[in-house]
Amino acid sequence: MAEPSKRGRIVLTSPQAIVQKLPPRNVVRDALLILTRGDVFDREAFERFVLRTGYVIDDRVDEPGEVALRGNVVEVFPADADAPIRVTDGEDGTVESMTRYDPRSQRSLEEIERLELGPASELIAEDVETSDIDEHRMGERYGQLEDAVGLCSRGMADCTAARR
Structure with missing residues (x-):
């Protein structure tokens, strides 16, 4: 269309x-952030993006629009997705892996190569x-x-x- x-x-x-x-x-x-496995992961830019596009930082990610920031792991539930994504930042500062997972069981569902993260709110700062x-x-x-x-x-x- x-x-x-x-x-x-x-x-x-x-x-x-x-x-x-x-x-x-x-x-x-x-207001679109694209992450690709193997690319440089700028954690500060990621945090600024999620804050200005309406994501909520939480300890546990189980609803669309939530993000958890833990060490070298970032979990994000895109607003338009049916499952959250776990992004692992490698020691070399690149996106080491991105995995869709079940928010209830925390079990991995599938590896992905690319994530297009859009805003979680109409209010985009x-x-x-x-x-x-x-x-x-x-x-x-x-x-x-x-x-x-x-x-x-x-x-x-x-x-x-x-x-x-």
């Missing part, structure tokens, strides 16, 4: 979702210091908000990003 189509499309949603106001597309699109923005003042922050209908009508990639 990211590409134009000659045929019509059907988008199923709720009334609440259809009137939900969202940050501009470029803000949502730029420019930096950690401004991450406590009030959702009712979101329009002041972004100037102009988008609605889900407008985003989805321009392509499913934007609609998927808007869901996060």
Whole structure:
């Protein structure tokens, strides 16, 4: 759905979702962190990202939008995922492994090579210091908000990003 189509499309949603106001597309699109196994892992940049994009730091990760930071292991439950990911930082400062796991049993489900981590909230701050923005003042922050209908009508990639 990211590409134009000659045929019509059907988008199923709720009334609440259809009137939900969202940050501009470029803000949502730029709030994406990509981790790839073997790449350098900048833990400080990761922590800044999760704080400014609405993740909650917790001791145990069992719900979407939560992150746990322990030694060389970071656990994150992406907002749009069905299972959390355990990221292990190698001694050389690279992403050594990324594993999907069951949050109840803590057992590994599968190794992954790449993680695209999007925001856990519509409130996306420019930096950690401004991450406590009030959702009712979101329009002041972004100037102009988008609605889900407008985003989805321009392509499913934007609609998927808007869901996060």
